Amino acid sequence: MDIKTEQFVDVARKELKNDRNKQFLGVLPYGITISRQRSMQTFADPEAANDYGRAIRAEVIARLSELLEEFEKNAAANGAKIIWAETAAEANAFVLNLARERGVRYVTKGKSMVTEEMGLNDVLQENGIEPFETDLGEFIAQQLHRPPFHIVGPALNIPVEEISDLFIAKADMKEPTTDPVKLGYAARLYLRDKFHHLAMGITGVNMAVAETGSIINVENEGNIRLNKSSPRIQVSIMSLEKVVPTMADAMHMIRLLCRNCTGQKLSAYVSIDSGPKKSDEMDGPEELYIIILDNGRSKIYQDQQTREALRCIRCGACLAACPVYCKIGGYPYGWAYSGPMGQVLSPLLIGLDRTHDLFHACTLCGACKQFCPAGIDHPKMFLYYRMLEAQADTEQKGDFIPDKPAKLFDLWSWGAARAWRWKIAVKTMRPMMNYHAKDGVIRKTVAPLYGWFRTRDLPVMAKKTFHDRWTKIKKSR
Amino acid sequence: MSQRAREEILGKLKGAPKAKTVPRPYVPPLTELSWNGEQLIANFTQNLTAQTGVVHRVKDSAEAKAKLAEIFAEEGLTTIMASTDAVVAPLDLRAWGKEMGVRVLTAGDFADRDAYKNAVFTEVQAGVTGADYGVAESGTIGLIHDRNQPRLISIAPITHIALLPVGRLFPVYESVTERVFGDKNKLPGQFTFTTGPSMTGDIQGGQFKGMHGPRKLIVILIG
Numbered sequence: 001m002d003i004k005t006e007q008f009v010d011v012a013r014k015e016l017k018n019d020r021n022k023q024f025l026g027v028l029p030y031g032i033t034i035s036r037q038r039s040m041q042t043f044a045d046p047e048a049a050n051d052y053g054r055a056i057r058a059e060v061i062a063r064l065s066e067l068l069e070e071f072e073k074n075a076a077a078n079g080a081k082i083i084w085a086e087t088a089a090e091a092n093a094f095v096l097n098l099a100r101e102r103g104v105r106y107v108t109k110g111k112s113m114v115t116e117e118m119g120l121n122d123v124l125q126e127n128g129i130e131p132f133e134t135d136l137g138e139f140i141a142q143q144l145h146r147p148p149f150h151i152v153g154p155a156l157n158i159p160v161e162e163i164s165d166l167f168i169a170k171a172d173m174k175e176p177t178t179d180p181v182k183l184g185y186a187a188r189l190y191l192r193d194k195f196h197h198l199a200m201g202i203t204g205v206n207m208a209v210a211e212t213g214s215i216i217n218v219e220n221e222g223n224i225r226l227n228k229s230s231p232r233i234q235v236s237i238m239s240l241e242k243v244v245p246t247m248a249d250a251m252h253m254i255r256l257l258c259r260n261c262t263g264q265k266l267s268a269y270v271s272i273d274s275g276p277k278k279s280d281e282m283d284g285p286e287e288l289y290i291i292i293l294d295n296g297r298s299k300i301y302q303d304q305q306t307r308e309a310l311r312c313i314r315c316g317a318c319l320a321a322c323p324v325y326c327k328i329g330g331y332p333y334g335w336a337y338s339g340p341m342g343q344v345l346s347p348l349l350i351g352l353d354r355t356h357d358l359f360h361a362c363t364l365c366g367a368c369k370q371f372c373p374a375g376i377d378h379p380k381m382f383l384y385y386r387m388l389e390a391q392a393d394t395e396q397k398g399d400f401i402p403d404k405p406a407k408l409f410d411l412w413s414w415g416a417a418r419a420w421r422w423k424i425a426v427k428t429m430r431p432m433m434n435y436h437a438k439d440g441v442i443r444k445t446v447a448p449l450y451g452w453f454r455t456r457d458l459p460v461m462a463k464k465t466f467h468d469r470w471t472k473i474k475k476s477r
Numbered sequence: 478m479s480q481r482a483r484e485e486i487l488g489k490l491k492g493a494p495k496a497k498t499v500p501r502p503y504v505p506p507l508t509e510l511s512w513n514g515e516q517l518i519a520n521f522t523q524n525l526t527a528q529t530g531v532v533h534r535v536k537d538s539a540e541a542k543a544k545l546a547e548i549f550a551e552e553g554l555t556t557i558m559a560s561t562d563a564v565v566a567p568l569d570l571r572a573w574g575k576e577m578g579v580r581v582l583t584a585g586d587f588a589d590r591d592a593y594k595n596a597v598f599t600e601v602q603a604g605v606t607g608a609d610y611g612v613a614e615s616g617t618i619g620l621i622h623d624r625n626q627p628r629l630i631s632i633a634p635i636t637h638i639a640l641l642p643v644g645r646l647f648p649v650y651e652s653v654t655e656r657v658f659g660d661k662n663k664l665p666g667q668f669t670f671t672t673g674p675s676m677t678g679d680i681q682g683g684q685f686k687g688m689h690g691p692r693k694l695i696v697i698l699i700g
């Protein structure tokens with residue numbers, strides 16, 4: 001997937017005019033939020049449940065290296081093969097080589113954001129191994145070459161007519177239909193054949209339990225279970241922050257994840273793998289590979305503030321809470337991660353220089369932070385990124401900013417330091433500001449301030465300053 | 478590659494500034510733990526039904542078989558695959574099937590994995606399994622997958638019928654995971670929790686059952 005985070009403003013502008021998506025965004029997030037809130041109330045003490053989840057995630061971050069080592073030891077003892085990868089390229093190369101060595105012609109994939117981050121599909125495709133996304137939404141988004149509209153429902157917004165055309169062209173569907181059930185069934189049949197003859201299945205990991213060396217997947221469709229049960233080779237890829245200390249912690253986090261994600265107490269399927277199949281079992285993987293991917297996270301970890309981003313469990317609650325996401329949808333964010341969680345993660349993963357508009361596209365209202373079961377303070381993160389940018393921090397690539405704002409503020413402080421300079425500036429600025437005024441309102445002005453007026457107006461400035469008028473009044477008395 | 482990457486990654490994590498570990502707040506109360514037998518059954522049934530699972534309750538295995546016959550007739554099932562776990566095996570479904578005119582297959586009937594997969598993906602109309610656990614807090618069944626409980630039987634066919642003795646019903650997940658994962662030397666290759674049929678809302682949020690797995694989940698509570 002190409003990274004298009006730099007196009008945030010342009011795509012957002014376009015999406016604001018997209019009537020279909022607007023209509024959709026008008027209802028969906030509210031429905032999600034209501035069902036989320038209702039299901040959170042099924043906890044005897046919802047606040048305590050949230051606090052406990054946040055404490056688990058805080059502990060994971062604090063004890064990260066220790067937990068990873070414990071997980072590795074136990075998973076290896078269970079018979080899984082652990083592969084560490086520093087970069088996406090390393091992880092992709094491992095998967096590709098394995099597929100080649102085993103003579104695999106195609107792979108199926110369970111929904112996994114980390115493989116989108118890695119761009120695994122493109123690498124496999126370019127090398128002649130066909131990757132099939134099997135989560136219905138991912139399957140549609142993949143075939144349409146679109147970024148995810150929502151992290152949980154990547155193709156929620158796509159009209160049925162478009163899906164119908166797509167399935168006729170690419171999924172062996174015979175008759176056009178606008179019935180979502182028939183469309184889903186067509187995808188089932190098409191992908192079922194892939195599952196049946198599958199040699200290698202690829203999945204993400206929702207949680208990795210240090211105490212037992214187990215990996216856990218949470219899903220509703222059952223595609224991940226098929227991905228793990230049918231083939232002889234299973235590759236499960238986790239970014240390194242997915243680890244949790246104990247099975248009981250995992251259970252608590254899953255309670256929170258499902259309620260925040262889809263408003264369910266539990267998703268239809270939670271599957272927990274502790275090693276490959278035993279020798280007397282008929283199905284399940286003979287080889288289980290677990291890739292632990294860093295891809296910049298150990299660098300993010302160096303800073304106590306940025307490492308907070310690693311708490312995220314990808315529940316998607318912050319998307320529905322965010323007034324910005326609810327207007328523009330997922331496309332403008334330009335990558336696998338959208339909404340507030342994307343605004344928190346993408347800048348650290350690909351650099352502040354390529355994501356400037358992401359962490360500025362926020363009014364700091366804090367709705368996301370209120371919902372987040374992992375305890376991320378999104379607004380605080382955005383302020384921190386803005387600070388790093390202002391300080392031209394090189395670690396997170398914040399040193400890109402053209403010096404325009406800095407120069408402007410230098411000029412400002414120079415002007416404000418002496419009364420006479422200030423007075424001259426105020427006098428000369430007025431006609432400049434009023435130059436484009438119309439009907440008593442300033443809607444635009446000269447560079448470099450025009451950006452400010454993109455979304456704001458000002459009343460026209462009085463011809464004379466208060467001081468001037470006051471002096472005049474005093475004199476006339 | 479992996480070893481070098483491992484050293485690099487762990488080295489960086491360990492070299493980073495240490496954060497204080499804050500003691501955890503109190504464990505959130507799990508009021509489900511106070512449920513008694515009938516409350517467990519009532520909550521299990523209510524929660525699973527809310528996820529469109531179907532729950533029947535029968536007295537004993539003879540009634541369970543009668544219920545199965547009813548379901549088979551209703552759903553028009555003629556070929557099924559059954560697990561051979563401790564709940565299903567004693568029912569001798571194969572003999573029962575002969576009387577009913579239902580072909581009952583088991584994984585053991587097949588010489589190899591491919592033949593078994595062909596059958597479970599294309600031939601059978603339902604999978605019949607025991608359930609190792611039930612969890613009342615969400616209406617969930619738990620299956621330990623092993624030789625007698627192959628994974629695909631409960632996920633590949635379009636209908637999944639699970640038999641759950643009421644004595645295997647517990648209030649919360651932790652009551653089950655303590656039992657399944659308590660001994661690190663005896664972990665099952667795979668353990669699954671199932672709560673309702675396979676479903677998706679990925680096309681415009683509309684619910685669709687049987688996306689990849691069963692369209693119907695029927696649980697027969699025995700006892």
Ligand code: SF4
Nearest residue numbers: 312313315316318372
């Ligand atoms: S940032 Fe928090 S609310 Fe948003 S997806 Fe991550 S865990 Fe969920």
